[in-house]
Amino acid sequence: MSTKKFLYVNRKAPYGTIYALESLEVVLIGAAFEQDVSLAFLDDGVYQLAKGQSTEEVGMKNFSPTYRALGDYDVNKIYVEQESLDARGLTLDDLQPLTYEDEDDDWAEKDSIKVVSTAEMAEIMEQSDVVMSF
Amino acid sequence: MKFSVMISEGPYTHQASDTAYNFTKAALENGHECFRVFFYHDGVNNGTRLATPPTDDRNIVNRWSELAEAHKLDMVLCVAAAQRRGIADADEARRNGKDADNIAPGFRISGLGQLIEAGIQSDRLVTFGD
Numbered sequence: 389m390s391t392k393k394f395l396y397v398n399r400k401a402p403y404g405t406i407y408a409l410e411s412l413e414v415v416l417i418g419a420a421f422e423q424d425v426s427l428a429f430l431d432d433g434v435y436q437l438a439k440g441q442s443t444e445e446v447g448m449k450n451f452s453p454t455y456r457a458l459g460d461y462d463v464n465k466i467y468v469e470q471e472s473l474d475a476r477g478l479t480l481d482d483l484q485p486l487t488y489e490d491e492d493d494d495w496a497e498k499d500s501i502k503v504v505s506t507a508e509m510a511e512i513m514e515q516s517d518v519v520m521s522f
Numbered sequence: 523m524k525f526s527v528m529i530s531e532g533p534y535t536h537q538a539s540d541t542a543y544n545f546t547k548a549a550l551e552n553g554h555e556c557f558r559v560f561f562y563h564d565g566v567n568n569g570t571r572l573a574t575p576p577t578d579d580r581n582i583v584n585r586w587s588e589l590a591e592a593h594k595l596d597m598v599l600c601v602a603a604a605q606r607r608g609i610a611d612a613d614e615a616r617r618n619g620k621d622a623d624n625i626a627p628g629f630r631i632s633g634l635g636q637l638i639e640a641g642i643q644s645d646r647l648v649t650f651g652d
Contacts, residue, residue, distance in 0.1 A: 390642060392641065394638075394641060406563065406606075407530075407563065410562065410563055410602075410603060413602060413634060414562075414634050414637060417633065417635055417638065418634070418635075418637075418638045420635070421635070421638045421639075421642065423638070423641075423642065517641075518641035518642075518647050520528070520637075520641070520647070520649060521649055521651070522530075
């Protein structure tokens with residue numbers, strides 16, 4: 389099977405609608421297909437990566453720890469839009485760290501999250517073969 | 523061109539399914555190939571034969587079934603999304619101990635891998651949602 393560049397675009401807050409949770413399910417299943425996978429978080433989607441999520445009071449499943457497993461699935465290109473963070477008063481420090489072990493660099497632990505500008509995000513979308521927006 | 527379609531919203535509440543239907547029908551009638559139509563999120567609600575819309579309005583479910591029959595379309599409802607929302611074929615109903623199934627003709631239930639495969643195999647994957 390050929391390899392394509394997949395980009396999963398996450399635009400919505402983690403709770404309130406199911407899009408974020410079901411997007412993550414696609415990413416995890418898709419990881420088995422050995423494609424070139426990237427994730428993008430913009431608009432309210434940046435909240436999906438917020439650290440310290442607690443859903444006890446709303447009675448929903450807190451699926452945010454699952455994002456930390458992405459590195460083990462070779463999903464390590466995670467782009468967060470700077471402008472979306474700025475608009476919500478967030479910085480990289482407000483997001484949970486996501487890491488992967490780089491097999492080309494003696495399994496050194498590296499950050500998966502990269503903050504990019506809107507212009508850079510547009511370029512990433514332009515270079516992708518398959519863009520799924522959630 | 524070989525394309526696939528993903529539909530992310532249910533019938534009537536959102537226009538996504540209508541637009542996807544019009545797009546798919548037009549593309550097929552113009553000689554393009556449709557590898558797969560994949561229903562995800564509330565989109566799986568497009569595949570219940572128990573839908574009974576008023577007779578003076580379009581029947582979205584039947585319309586998809588008819589298009590599938592005319593063009594041998596592969597229409598897939600995501601199993602995880604379908605289980606959450608109570609859409610089942612006979613196998614799923616039996617497996618989950620339910621007393622009925624409700625899948626409409628022309629639809630089948632399968633996994634998310636079918637969506638990824640559609641992305642790999644098609645020239646374009648077109649998403650219809652909000």
